[in-house]
Structures are given as C-alpha cells and as structure tokens.
Amino acid sequence: MAHLITTHDDQGRSVFSTKIPTEHPAHEIPGANIAILYTTHTFPPNLSTESDIDQYAHDRTHGLPPGQVCTENGTAASIVSFEPNTVSAMHRTLTLDVIIVIEGVVELHLDGGDVKTLKAGDTITQRGTMHMWKNITPNDGWAKMAGFATPIAQPFEIAGKKLESEWRM
Template sequence: MGAFGASHRPSGSDVFKRCDPMKIRRVITGHDANGKAVVTHDELCTNILSRRDFHQSCVVWSTGQLPVDNLDSNDGYTRDVSTLSKQDTVFRIVQYDPGVAPRNHRTETIDYAVVMSGAIDMDLDGQTVHLQQGDVLVQRGTIHNWVNKGTEPCVIAFVLIAAKPIDLNHQTLHAHG
C-alpha cells in the first residue's frame, strides 16, 4: 500500500460494514479563457471508498507536483493516490464510525487534520490523545491508529503532503500499514 492508502473499491464479498454513506459536496474553482474566476465543478463526490469495517474516505482533490499548477485542467478527483510521489498532495475526508476496524499505520507525509464532527482517539506508541470537533492535528509521520469509542461517526478533513521518511539513529521508518 502506498503512503496515501490503496485505491480500493469493494465488490462482491469484499463489502465492508458501514453506517450512513458520507455526502461530500466539492466546489472547485478555476479560470475561464479570459482569466475570469469561475466554478469548474460543483457536485457530490461519488468516489466514497471503504477499506475496512466502519470506515469511509473520499479524495476531494489531489496534485502531483509542487508547486501546484493551478491552470492544470486535470481533475484532481480522479488521480490514483495509491502510490507515493515526492510531490503529491491529497485532500481527503474520512469518516470513522463507532467500532471502526483498527489499522495501525504510518505514512511518508505530513498531515494537517481538522475534526469536522464527532470525536475520536488517536493511539500512538503508548500514548492516546482525544480529539473532538474543532480540534486540529499536525501528524508528522508517526505510527498511529484511530479509535472511535463514541456513539456517533467522527469526520476528519485531511491534507496530506509528501514528506521524507523518518530517519532516527540510522533506522528509516517507512510507510507501514
């Protein structure tokens, strides 16, 4: 699996348990041929994925280069973000329902996260932090797991930006899980 997670679409017996499907409206702006600011996309996301029980995610936009070319006509919604490019950015919305299946993982990214609704625990190596609506997190390549012990879904907006792997004491901590 890449640093941004597998691009996995359940089918047949590969369907995961979930609560109500997310409804994410994305509004994308750009420019017309005369340089006027316009809305290029205004739609509900249809790429809602579930990679494990009680978990849903949606890539809203992604880019493959830094600095970003804001005149690129490719829809960042359709890029495959399952493999890591050292220039990638990903904007993803994730819903963790109560009982979400555990997945201890590390990415080779710096992640900016905003808890949009609900509450969740983030487990690190021997430490747990409780996050709730309005809290923000900067995740710097640490191994972690999300645990929803509540009764309501927790929705988090993530912006992932490719980062160097963690190198401590001549040991490289690569993406995992």
C-alpha cells in the first residue's frame, strides 16, 4: 500500500517528497498492528519548511511512546488492523479521535456498559472515553480502521475526577 506526502520544490511548485519510502511500516501491538500514516508535534504545523516531514520520518521508524496515540501538542493519522477475534485492553487515551471502519466488523465497548457494532463505512468520534475494541468480523476476518487523533488540550475532568491515559489489561 503506497503512502505519499506532498511538499514544494525550491521554485514553489508542488512535488512529492522523496524523504521517506512510499511504503509505511506497521508496528506490532497485542492482537493488531498500527501503521502510522503521519504525525505532527505542533498544531497547526509549520509547512514553510519540511521539519514536519523530518519528524514524521523519525516517528514512523521509532514509533510513539507506548500507549501514546499522538504527541502532546501534535496530531496523528494511522491505520489499525486487528487480527481475527482480537479483543483490545480497556483503555483511555487523552485524545479526540475520529475513526472510520474501513474493513470488517468491530464492537466498541465502553466502561459504562454500552456496546455498539460498527462495520465498514461507520464512524465514531472518541472523546477520551474508556473503551475497548473487539473484532467480530465473520469467517475469522481481519478488521481495519483509520484513525485521526488530536490531543485534548484542556485539563480533562469528569464527575470531579481528573482523567488520565489509562490501560487495563
């Protein structure tokens, strides 16, 4: 699967960046893998230079810190592929995520007991809630989702409790 990044040449014309390979590597996570499509470390990013591309090249090679979906002041785009019958850990990331199911069928479980089934084409906006994913794709199929994350910039408090990134195994 090709992944291209556009930029500008020294004449100001639009061109494709040659700083990174066009294939995006996938990093293994329990029961799944994640392909980091792009990251920024600031928002909005400065596109007058290619420092964002340089930072992304580093992130895609080394990954982000464990449990981190995007950087504290940046953004991230990724594709997560779940192995057949995978159930993720219940977790919360301090991000606002927009997710599109692009293949398969998944259940989204919330710690309040709600469960929704999502199939290819369905979307969810995840607002820093405790959740887990379960791949229920028929015939032992894989499930694939595209996600776009931005950090939650303000202190995050619900019902008098300051919420933080959390993973329950």
